[in-house]
Amino acid sequence: MAVLAIHNLNVRFATPDGEVAAVSDVSLSVAKGECLGIVGESGSGKSQTFLAAMGLLARNGSATGEALFGGVNLLTADEPTLNRFRGNALTMVFQDPMTSLTPHMKVGQQLSEVLVRHKGLGAHDARMRVIEMLKRVQVSEPARRFSMYPHELSGGLRQRVMIAMALLCGPELIIADEPTTALDVTIQAQVLDLVRAAKEELNTAVVLITHDLGVVAGLADRVAVMYAGRVVEEGAVRRIFKAPQHPYTQGLLACTPRLDDAATSSLVTIAGQPPNLQRLPPGCSYHPRCPYAFERCTRETPLLTPARGGGVKACHLDELPAARQVA
Ligand code: SF4
Numbered sequence: 001m002a003v004l005a006i007h008n009l010n011v012r013f014a015t016p017d018g019e020v021a022a023v024s025d026v027s028l029s030v031a032k033g034e035c036l037g038i039v040g041e042s043g044s045g046k047s048q049t050f051l052a053a054m055g056l057l058a059r060n061g062s063a064t065g066e067a068l069f070g071g072v073n074l075l076t077a078d079e080p081t082l083n084r085f086r087g088n089a090l091t092m093v094f095q096d097p098m099t100s101l102t103p104h105m106k107v108g109q110q111l112s113e114v115l116v117r118h119k120g121l122g123a124h125d126a127r128m129r130v131i132e133m134l135k136r137v138q139v140s141e142p143a144r145r146f147s148m149y150p151h152e153l154s155g156g157l158r159q160r161v162m163i164a165m166a167l168l169c170g171p172e173l174i175i176a177d178e179p180t181t182a183l184d185v186t187i188q189a190q191v192l193d194l195v196r197a198a199k200e201e202l203n204t205a206v207v208l209i210t211h212d213l214g215v216v217a218g219l220a221d222r223v224a225v226m227y228a229g230r231v232v233e234e235g236a237v238r239r240i241f242k243a244p245q246h247p248y249t250q251g252l253l254a255c256t257p258r259l260d261d262a263a264t265s266s267l268v269t270i271a272g273q274p275p276n277l278q279r280l281p282p283g284c285s286y287h288p289r290c291p292y293a294f295e296r297c298t299r300e301t302p303l304l305t306p307a308r309g310g311g312v313k314a315c316h317l318d319e320l321p322a323a324r325q326v327a
Contacts, residue, residue, distance in 0.1 A: 002029035002068070003173050003205040004053065004090075009065035009075075011045070011052045011229075020277045022048045022061070024229045030173065035199050035206040037216030037237065039252065040226035043274050046209050049226075050175045054092060055082040069173070088118040091166035095178035097158035100165075101150040107161050108146030111168060118169050133164045137194050156187035163194050167202070174198060177209040192219055214256045217241065222311075225249045228275050228285035231304065235311020245313045247290045284316065292317055 011023035023045040030036040038046040051057055053067035053074050067074040069090060072081060086092075094100055102110055111133070112126035121129065127146070134142035137160045150158055159179060166174050176195055180188035196219055198204045208216055216223055216237060224234040225248065233246035244250045251270040272289035275281055281288055287297040296316050304312040 002031055004207070005029040005066070005068045006049065006053060007066040007068070009049060009052060009063060009067065011048050011057065011061060011063045013058070014060045014062075015278075018278055021280065022229055022277060023052065023063075026065075026226075026229075026231055028224055028231065028234075030205045030207055032172070032205055033199060033203040034222070035195075035208055035216075035220045037213075037220030037223040038207060038209045038226060039211070039213050039216060039223055041211055041270075041274050043228075043277065044226040045229035046226045047177050050092070050177065050207060050209065054086060054090065054175065055079075056092075087114055087165075088169045089172045091169075091171045091174050093159075093162050093166050093174065093176040093179045095181045097155075097162040098150060100162060101158065103150055106147050106149055107153070108148075111161070111165050114165060114168050129168070130164070133168055134161070137161075137164045137167070138190070139164070156183055156191070159183060159187070159191050160194070163191065163198075167198055167204075170202065171204055173205045173207070175207045175209070178211070179208075180215065181210070181212075188215075195219065212256070213241075213252050225252065228280060229277060230285070230314065231312075232286070232315070233307065233311065233313040234304075235307055235309070235313075239307075239309045239311060243309050245307045246315050247292050247317070248286050249313075251289075284314075294320060 006026060006028045009023055009026045013020040013022055026049055028036065040046045052063040055074060057063060063075050065075065069085065074082065101107065108127065108130055111130040112123065115121040115126040115129055131142045131146055134145060139145050139157060139160050145153065153161065179195065180191050183191060195206055199206045208220055210216060220237045222235065223237050223240045224231050225246065226232065227248050233240065233244065233249045240249060244253055255269055270289060275285050283299045284297040284302050287293040290297065302314040302316050304314045307313040
């Protein structure tokens, strides 16, 4: 059963230059103990989809559709209900921990407050639980770190503190938004291991948002690829890596360096730029960059249809007579 089920989500931002369609008709779900990877370039709508679900859109943003969590539609829930979920059953880890940690408060105090607020623990018990959790996420000398300020910790340690905070209340869902982008490769692997442990040992559902398909390879069970605010392909991680069917997914994979293949280790990029969300091209938003675009792509938005091998993809290529198919 889905821990979070998003149906027909649309997110719009009102700007002085007009409306921006950040997310269009997105439906996604993630189950207990499952990791759903969300992949796409910046501006693809991957973060805004989940910020909308958390009730954390910027003031000029609005969302329609449904984001069901524990039977509650988060999009229409009032602030007290959202606050009951956030930081407790529903937690988020961001790329930059400094945006979530209060700079003038010691990290231990910030973590303890979560337990006092959501679990009703006293100060002593909260401290013990926090130190135990810091140890669990491999923060060395946890009792000493407890009394330190965020700026006194390295980037890797701060991200561990954020993961400790996300895990403290035994969440049903962790949304990790580019959790490793700012970290060096070794620390990246350690942080991803912590997320994997939460998923496997605590049966937590995880949404892993990243621009890098390589990051989801070892962790996600399913992947949704987003482009210009829409899901363009979704399926089991193995199928997506083995047989990507949307040209954008194929392009992203070609940009992912493979250590085992010297021939593909040189950096490839997808030609062109992501579209301006205020002036999306007609038809398939990817058509100005797609090497396989044909006439229909310029006038008709492709719908999600079953993909070979499972999952879905949004592309007209399958309807092109076989003789004219290039992929
Ligand atoms: Fe390319 Fe057309 Fe498929 Fe869009 S619908 S990805 S433009 S082939």
